[in-house]
Amino acid sequence: xxxxxxxxSAIDAYHEGTDYQFDTRELPLGPWTSYxxxxxxxxxxFVLSRYKFCAKMLEGKNTVMEVxxxxxxxxxxxxxxxxxxxxxxxxxxxxxxxxxxxxxLKNITYIKNDLNESSPDxxxxxxxxxxxxxxxxxATEDKFLKNIxxxxxxxxxxxxxxxxxSAAQHATPRSQVQHINLKSITSxxxxxxxxxxxxxxxxxxxxxxxxxxGPMCHYIWSIGxxxxxxxxxxxxx
Numbered sequence: 653x654x655x656x657x658x659x660x661s662a663i664d665a666y667h668e669g670t671d672y673q674f675d676t677r678e679l680p681l682g683p684w685t686s687y688x689x690x691x692x693x694x695x696x697x698f699v700l701s702r703y704k705f706c707a708k709m710l711e712g713k714n715t716v717m718e719v720x721x722x723x724x725x726x727x728x729x730x731x732x733x734x735x736x737x738x739x740x741x742x743x744x745x746x747x748x749x750x751x752x753x754x755x756x757l758k759n760i761t762y763i764k765n766d767l768n769e770s771s772p773d774x775x776x777x778x779x780x781x782x783x784x785x786x787x788x789x790x791a792t793e794d795k796f797l798k799n800i801x802x803x804x805x806x807x808x809x810x811x812x813x814x815x816x817x818s819a820a821q822h823a824t825p826r827s828q829v830q831h832i833n834l835k836s837i838t839s840x841x842x843x844x845x846x847x848x849x850x851x852x853x854x855x856x857x858x859x860x861x862x863x864x865x866g867p868m869c870h871y872i873w874s875i876g877x878x879x880x881x882x883x884x885x886x887x888x889x
Contacts, residue, residue: 677756679753679754680753681723681725681753682722682723682724682725682746682749682750682753683723683746683749684722684723684725685699685723685725696725697858697859698858698859698871699725699726699782700725700726700729701856701858701859701861702726702782702783702813702856702871703725703726703727703729703730703782704729705813705856705861705873706726706729706730706780706782706811706813707729707730707732707733707734708733709809709811709875710730710733710734710777710778710780710809710811711733711734712733712734713733713734713735713777713778714734714735714736714777715734715735715736715738715774715775715776715777715778716730716734716736716737716738716776716777716778716779716780717737717738717739717740717772717774717776717778717779717780717800717803718730718737718738718739718740718779718780718781718782719740719767719779719780719781719784719800720740720741720781720782720783720784721739721740721741721746721747721750721762722741722746722783723746723749723750724739724746724749724750724753724754726782727739727750727754727757727760728754728757730780731757731759731760734759735759736759736760736761737759737760737761738760738761738763738772738774738776739760739761739762739763740763740764740765740767740772741762741763741764741765742764742765742766742767742768744764747762747763747764750762767796767799767800768788768792768795768796768799769799770799771798771799771800771802771803772803774803775803775804775805775885776803776804776805776808777804777805777808777809778804778808778809778810778811779800779803779804779808779809779810779811780810780811780812780813781800781810781811781812781813782813783813783814783815784812784814785812785814785833785835785840786814786815786830786831786832786833786834786835787830787831787832787833788832788833789832789833790832790833793833793843794846797843797847798847798883801847801879801883801885802885804879804885805879806878806879806884807877807878807879808877808878808879809875809876809877810844810847810848810874810875810876811873811874811875811876812840812844812873812874812875812876813856813871813872813873814834814835814840814871814872815827815831815834815870815871815872816834816835816836816837816855816866816867816869816870816871816872817834817835817836817839818836818866818867818868818869819869819870819871820834822870835872836866836867836872837853837855837866837867837869837872838866840853840872840874841853841874843874844874844876846880847876847879847880847883848876848877848878848879848880849877849878849879849880850876850877850878851874851875851876851877852874852875852877853866853872853873853874853875854872854873854875855868855869855871855872855873856869856870856871856872856873857869857870857871858870861873
């Protein structure tokens with residue numbers, strides 16, 4: 653039953669509705685997110701919308717691995733949607749910072765692992781990567797993906813988000829330097845079809861997800877579902 657506050661003043665209602673929030677511990681931002689807030693705050697909206705998409709696709713899963721967790725800005729969105737998150741990154745500085753800043757999230761395990769070299773000893777229902785693939789050396793991307801797939805159950809899911817090569821002309825100089833392995837809708841789908849029985853493609857412009865004309869998407873997504881038998885691993889205990 654909802655109690656109406658018609659007899660309360662606006663000031664009383666304000667304090668009742670907000671005072672408890674002033675008692676909440678303030679959380680610092682990680683290095684990448686802090687840079688965005690200072691130099692390009694709207695980029696933070698794009699990042700969070702990408703995490704929201706992954707969370708909606710993976711909602712209710714028992715175990716999920718983030719490939720390249722960065723400074724953890726979107727991890728709380730995933731942690732809210734699934735039972736257990738394994739946050740994998742090769743940079744110990746980021747993992748230490750995430751452990752400290754996000755200590756209130758009890759369902760995240762941080763794992764230091766370079767997926768270019770090896771696979772962590774975990775088995776998950778799904779994995780996702782946001783803004784990782786474009787940073788890989790093209791010669792190592794297959795090994796990288798195989799190491800992810802070693803962590804997936806046979807019916808596992810891999811969500812991959814990356815900037816579209818057709819949008820590279822609009823990227824910042826900082827992004828252009830780092831993005832050495834860009835894909836198109838077609839080439840990303842072909843890559844994922846090597847490993848998964850089913851691959852579904854989406855485009856994204858700012859916060860808007862769609863299935864529109866591929867070359868006009870600033871950002872592209874693949875969802876691979878069902879690992880092909882030759883890549884399936886024996887179930888780990």
